[in-house]
Amino acid sequence: MPHSAIESSSALLEHFRATRARSSFLVDPLAAEDMVVQSMPDVSPTKWHLAHVTWFFETFVLREFVQNYEVFDRQFEVLFNSYYETVGRMHPRAERGLLSRPTVEEVFRYREHVDCAVEELIASIDRCSEADALEIQRRLEIGLHHEEQHQELLLMDIKHVLGSNPLKPAYRPELPGPDASETRPLRMLDHDGGLVEVGHRAGSGFSYDNEGPRHEVYLRPFRIADRVVTSGEWLEFMDDGGYERVDLWLADGWSWAQNEGVRAPLYWRHDGDQHLVYSLAGEQPVDEATPVVHISYFEADAFARWAGKRLPTEFEWEAMAATKLRSGERPTGRMLGVGSDACHPRSALGSDEQWFGDLWEWTGSAYLGYPGFRPLEGSLGEYNGKFMSGQFVLRGGSCVTPNGHLRISYRNFFYPKQRWAFAGLRLAEDTD
Amino acid sequence: MPHSAIESSSALLEHFRATRARSSFLVDPLAAEDMVVQSMPDVSPTKWHLAHVTWFFETFVLREFVQNYEVFDRQFEVLFNSYYETVGRMHPRAERGLLSRPTVEEVFRYREHVDCAVEELIASIDRCSEADALEIQRRLEIGLHHEEQHQELLLMDIKHVLGSNPLKPAYRPELPGPDASETRPLRMLDHDGGLVEVGHRAGSGFSYDNEGPRHEVYLRPFRIADRVVTSGEWLEFMDDGGYERVDLWLADGWSWAQNEGVRAPLYWRHDGDQHLVYSLAGEQPVDEATPVVHISYFEADAFARWAGKRLPTEFEWEAMAATKLRSGERPTGRMLGVGSDACHPRSALGSDEQWFGDLWEWTGSAYLGYPGFRPLEGSLGEYNGKFMSGQFVLRGGSCVTPNGHLRISYRNFFYPKQRWAFAGLRLAEDTD
């Protein structure tokens, strides 16, 4: 995860400012009221995100490396700690929406306070010992990736907050709608299998601990689709009774769907004779060429079974995606911000195979540690390893994923019933 | 409930404006964020109250008596209906805090829209038929009492929202603290019992349907305290193991207290060696002379048993209070607003017996209909009668009760476990 060379302090400063500014940009269209609400326990209020990522810098950088650093508010430690149980007490996750204070304005003052102190620290980093400088840089880097992760969560969460409101308010009504009305026919790509290397190659840029160590796995020959599943294909599944046929479903998925009354992807609504879907640009008719998103693992798995196929493993996905990237190339994203107005996945057009930057793809792999996996030391080690039970891996990265998070070894993970991520699926099958 | 004479339209207008203005005054110190949160299912967000009382005028007055009235927003009907099930669909009560929209600003625009239309209607009331004029006036009167009820709820609710926050922000930090440090010794007042008349006397001003008909009840001789129970006396109860002695408690109360971990009144917090209490002015040490409030019926009942006494019935309370009011006199309150800075109950000072305007007093009477009770016709009849199971009556009126609600026949009611009202107790006993 660490990389060896010391970044120049001006590059670091620029990176810091750009990331922090993007968070502000993202909340720009929101009213204060929008930033308070927690529409389900998985969701955090917008202002909580803004404060929590700030708390992260304060706790793991400022309080450890700045002498006489004045903590902004001692009580924020309890309010804005998320899951670092070794750091101290926490406000219960499911009650984040019960806090009207600090107000959004106070949170922004908190951000300014911490930004000032971090920028001063960066400016004076040359006066630190090399060990400290490296560690500060490493932690800032983690902190920035952490903030980027929360930028994606922030968009997922605010979509859920607004999308749960019967008024269906748009986050940014000016965002463009679907980009195509026709779908390219699906083609299965062949892979020979065999021993392949997977995981992050140490020393080749930032990664999380769970992406390594790089290691070999043995794959049987397989085929994997050259695009993801579309909303039109999902409608066929629904029309064919996909949500009513118990034989298509995992046992836990079936009971989940029955208990929750799940009959369509999240954000879909049946109105008279048409299907509507809520996006960050507001509610619109379902566009058949657009990839289906906001489905659970259970639904993805049932669809694949219905289609006579299966989900790829995370290594099959990675092996094939590797053939698509030139050596050392990193995929580019299109997260909302300067120069991008993305708010939903693109349709498969031309040669676009949608491997990166449109949606997270459920794989059939449980989220577990790689052989030889070692979590980071100390509290930062609570980051990834402690979630290794009951979840599945998703690969690729979505239209709301920050650029820096799009990489071939990135392992996202969710419980099989969670749907508020921009997640869909790509089909795979055995080569007979 | 209705009274016969037609109020002058200017008096009506003044009443309408004053009541609506008080709602605005009450939310003045709040941030937009404060007005969104629902800290428990019993609580409603401030902006919900502001919109709901407005919806009441729109639905029961404007839509029925103003030709071509333009509804502000059709969807508000679902969002801001509370429990008038016969009127139509409702947004689930427990999910009111999940709505960030309409924003506070939009709610105020809604209020203005409705205020304009109501004021126009009042101005033109002389042109209506007498029957219509009377009915409009009657409904406006109900609507204003309804808004006043919600003003008390609004203060109860915002106290709960802010008081649940670990930061313990004050609603109005400038409000004065406790007014005394010594308690007058408690004296038991004697009443001879016998046949007494209780309930609202038809034709003597506004009342709710549940306050009548006036009727006779037969009382045995009893004694009732000349003041309410203080926080100091409550501390004695706690020190004597009041919360640990099962023999003092009703069965449902005991299991409630165990399940919820109740060990002190709501808003009390033990910090080191002192007891703190949250009030609308912020957190302060418990003042022993101040009446105890924010207790459940279960706690009040257990305290009375511990004290070797009992709660009065609602009729005992009313019979004794009647001897304290000169004929036709109405008690005056001191709700926060122009000329009052009340935010907690006063101590018993001088001859003050605290019958009205300090706190609601739990009685030992179940909330049921009086003999001959008839609810109002139609949707407005859903107001009171449908809650007649499982609740207990409270009498008196609290420091956050609007003036117009302080009357000897007023019957407030809550479930025996509810604590967020400004409710305490007065002791009674049989005369042997």
Next chain:
Amino acid sequence: MPHSAIESSSALLEHFRATRARSSFLVDPLAAEDMVVQSMPDVSPTKWHLAHVTWFFETFVLREFVQNYEVFDRQFEVLFNSYYETVGRMHPRAERGLLSRPTVEEVFRYREHVDCAVEELIASIDRCSEADALEIQRRLEIGLHHEEQHQELLLMDIKHVLGSNPLKPAYRPELPGPDASETRPLRMLDHDGGLVEVGHRAGSGFSYDNEGPRHEVYLRPFRIADRVVTSGEWLEFMDDGGYERVDLWLADGWSWAQNEGVRAPLYWRHDGDQHLVYSLAGEQPVDEATPVVHISYFEADAFARWAGKRLPTEFEWEAMAATKLRSGERPTGRMLGVGSDACHPRSALGSDEQWFGDLWEWTGSAYLGYPGFRPLEGSLGEYNGKFMSGQFVLRGGSCVTPNGHLRISYRNFFYPKQRWAFAGLRLAEDTD
């Protein structure tokens, strides 16, 4: 509650033996498997009842008055205590059905052990001090009434256990079916109201603490039906949308009925085009002349509103019933046993007004203490007083109520949603 004269020891012995024998008779048709099951938290397994009433004699009589009494099994104290929290720890009520041991056979050995010791104590009662003899007699009397109460519960509970089984096994298939096919037209009886005495008259035989003190209440003139509501009338209510019309229901009742999917009385089942009802004799078509039973307070209250009437208060019920009993007369029951094969309420035939021994009648009175109510001292005082919140009073006594429990002052009580008692309703109304 106590009565003064000392019963002869042979009469006491006979009473003891007869009551204990009836419990054995009642479980005769059951398999061991039937006696283990707890079909809902309100229900207790049959063998729990058999052991609990025995534990009562062991704890409150034998352990206190028999020197060197050898407790049968120390662990039974935890298992078979019910709610006497002051006596010690208890096995959780909702987990009574998780205990396979002690087996039914062991429970019967427990009963024999205690029976022997009690019979010896009775035989030697003359050697006790008079104070002790009186107290022993008083406690045995309470214990026998306690066992009789549990005999009714046992039948209610086993009906629920067997009636919940899809196989619908009969408790006693040989029991006779409905006794009539036509209903007498309902007539309203007039009562003038005024000051009436209610409650148990001290010194006139056994009663529970909650039946006194006898006291005066002031009643307005009222009318009350000369028979209870029939299943045929209930079908009219159902056909008229009684379960779908929110305006007929209390708020808590409506939400209960919606959450539980209540659309008919308990034990009714719709099969094709007929309504079936499960009785202790098995499943049969609903007989229209038979009283409706196994309804909640909420349903009874909604029915009365639908019928344009109301439920009587418990004092109206008692005042009218008093006019039906000759002075000092006690009603006779017909509980299953020697000489009776009753297992459901009789239809109103001839002059039978069904005041006693057919079904419990919901009244509109909350279950609270009478003026001057004093619970028994010590653990036995936990019997009745601690349930005085949230419940309603039922009067009369049912076809499974032991004879000794049929008296005009008897106050049964249940939560308004409970339905497994043999409870129905009688209509009342104000005299205009």
Next chain:
Amino acid sequence: MPHSAIESSSALLEHFRATRARSSFLVDPLAAEDMVVQSMPDVSPTKWHLAHVTWFFETFVLREFVQNYEVFDRQFEVLFNSYYETVGRMHPRAERGLLSRPTVEEVFRYREHVDCAVEELIASIDRCSEADALEIQRRLEIGLHHEEQHQELLLMDIKHVLGSNPLKPAYRPELPGPDASETRPLRMLDHDGGLVEVGHRAGSGFSYDNEGPRHEVYLRPFRIADRVVTSGEWLEFMDDGGYERVDLWLADGWSWAQNEGVRAPLYWRHDGDQHLVYSLAGEQPVDEATPVVHISYFEADAFARWAGKRLPTEFEWEAMAATKLRSGERPTGRMLGVGSDACHPRSALGSDEQWFGDLWEWTGSAYLGYPGFRPLEGSLGEYNGKFMSGQFVLRGGSCVTPNGHLRISYRNFFYPKQRWAFAGLRLAEDTD
């Protein structure tokens, strides 16, 4: 799964009778009451197991291959279907303990009825077509393995029923206690890793669908312990605060342990200054040399982290176990029955490495399908594949596992919080 050769009908008959007889043998010490209780939703009543395995033969063999077969009771189909959702309606799993009927005696009559019919079918199998004969044989074989699985469940379940009872009754008090008081020091065995074959080899005897296809996996060098973890070692973990140190636990495990108050393995009880453990022979002091069992995956995982090691993957386990079995050898078990009195795992004595027949060992592998996995066709395909989410694999087989289920490729699976299986752990680590 199927094997090709047709078994002789006499061998088949003998196998059938022996398996069915063992079920009867296992319930021999139980009272009827024991066989009714469901002590938690995971547990089924004993008589349900006895009926369910019988229903399996009736449904999948008799009703399909015996002309004019007379179904014993049509309603049993709903009561004793377990999870074959494609077969029809089911009685809810969590309510199996609410059924007192059919009684144990009736269930045994059901078994006799089906046994007769199956034995007749076997006797006449030669008269079937070869396809039918093969299919009948295949289904009987599945049915017998199914019954054997339920024999293990039956013992797990009855242990839970009896062990949850405060009386702690023994299943068979005559069963022998612990067999050793000293533990062999733990030694780590080395494996070189590389490409290894895992999974069931087609054609080599019975297996379930989830054990294949046999395939290659690539392993890094690893070390694995030569025995399982003992109760004494578990006490060290407890003494070292293992249950209080959040850093040792998976996030879901920590919240599970806090919510459930887990502080020791299931069936352990702290009494004064000693630890007691309930076994099928009754409650006894914890024996330090005995393997720890009845722990969750979460606990096993926390222990391994505490010990500075990890759980093996299922393939590491299989690879090392393979080196311990001579080619083609099958491990032998010691399930309770003729010639065995096992009721808890043996200590590691002499050269015993405890790979088979003592306890199930949690592995770090999620329960998912092997590459190329195909479930059986039709309803029987619901057997294993539909549970492939959220569970972990266990290997080895326990002291209550039938002989026929001990094989190197067998994959047991449970949710990570489940503890009522005889499950413990064996440590592993990377070879540096």
